[in-house]
Amino acid sequence: MADLADQHENFKSSNAELITVSTDTKFVHLAWQREEKSLENVKFTMASDPTGEVSRLFGVYDESTGLDLRGTFIINPEGNLVASEVLFYNVGRNSEELLRRLKANVYLSGHSDQACPARWTEGAKTLTPSAKLVGKVYEAT
Amino acid sequence: MEHACCGLKVGQSVSDFKMETFEPAKGDFGEISLEALKKAGKWTILFFYPADFTFV
Numbered sequence: 259m260a261d262l263a264d265q266h267e268n269f270k271s272s273n274a275e276l277i278t279v280s281t282d283t284k285f286v287h288l289a290w291q292r293e294e295k296s297l298e299n300v301k302f303t304m305a306s307d308p309t310g311e312v313s314r315l316f317g318v319y320d321e322s323t324g325l326d327l328r329g330t331f332i333i334n335p336e337g338n339l340v341a342s343e344v345l346f347y348n349v350g351r352n353s354e355e356l357l358r359r360l361k362a363n364v365y366l367s368g369h370s371d372q373a374c375p376a377r378w379t380e381g382a383k384t385l386t387p388s389a390k391l392v393g394k395v396y397e398a399t
Numbered sequence: 400m401e402h403a404c405c406g407l408k409v410g411q412s413v414s415d416f417k418m419e420t421f422e423p424a425k426g427d428f429g430e431i432s433l434e435a436l437k438k439a440g441k442w443t444i445l446f447f448y449p450a451d452f453t454f455v
Contacts, residue, residue: 259455262446274442277431279418282451284428287421290451297423305418305431312416317406318447329447333413335440337433342409347449360442 260296265353269302272357272364276302280326281319283308318344332360334367 262276269276282290287304291297305312307326313319318329330351332341340363345351362374365384372384375395385391385398407413417432436443448455 259448262455269444272442273440274444275431275436275439276444276446277420278446278448278455280448280450284419284421286451288428291421291423294452301424303429303431304421304423306420307418312418312445313447314405315407315414315416316445316447323449325449326447328449329445331407331445331447333433333436333443333445335437335442337413337437339407339409339411339413342407350454351446356444356446360444364442 259300261351261353262302263297263299265357266300266302268357269360272360274332274360274364277305278302279305279307279312281308281310281313281324282306316342330356332356332363334363 259278262278266276284306287306291300291304307313310319310324313326316329316331318327320327327347328345328349328351330343331339334340341359358379361380362378365380366372366374369384372386375385378384385395391398413433415432415434417430420429420431422429433443
């Protein structure tokens with residue numbers, strides 16, 4: 259959570275709304291954010307899904323525990339799901355990778371003929387898939 | 400776990416949803432909906448985690 263808070267401004271500057279979700283109520287979110295020292299810089303929205311309805315929609319609700327798995331999803335402004343990742347309870351995530359994925363999708367939304375290759379970061383070369391590129395990716399990257 | 404259903408796949412359209420929120424920036428409660436976020440032209444990142452008061 260603190261890792262996300264560190265990157266929050268970067269998400270905002272890409273016109274993204276960062277929303278964390280668990281099955282806790284909004285009252286518990288408030289109590290946790292005020293009590294836990296590592297959350298003092300959190301400014302993003304903390305959403306509550308006590309019935310698991312939204313969590314089920316994204317396939318992250320664990321019926322046997324009533325808790326959510328560590329799912330991360332990016333939805334574009336048209337309402338389409340463009341990135342999806344789910345980790346089990348015991349592995350944390352990396353906000354830099356999430357930001358990289360967001361930036362790649364934002365870039366491609368304005369350059370739909372292109373593609374972002376492996377380890378692409380903002381400003382790096384992209385690929386334009388075509389007949390000419392077949393068998394020549396090694397020259398293009 | 401075996402019965403997890405309804406998992407959206409990338410490329411699919413996401414149906415509208417609403418949730419109650421706590422907004423630390425305002426110190427107040429609120430509500431979000433996908434519809435409102437789409438109207439505002441925003442990219443939406445949903446970051447699910449197991450429970451408050453644990454590591455996230």
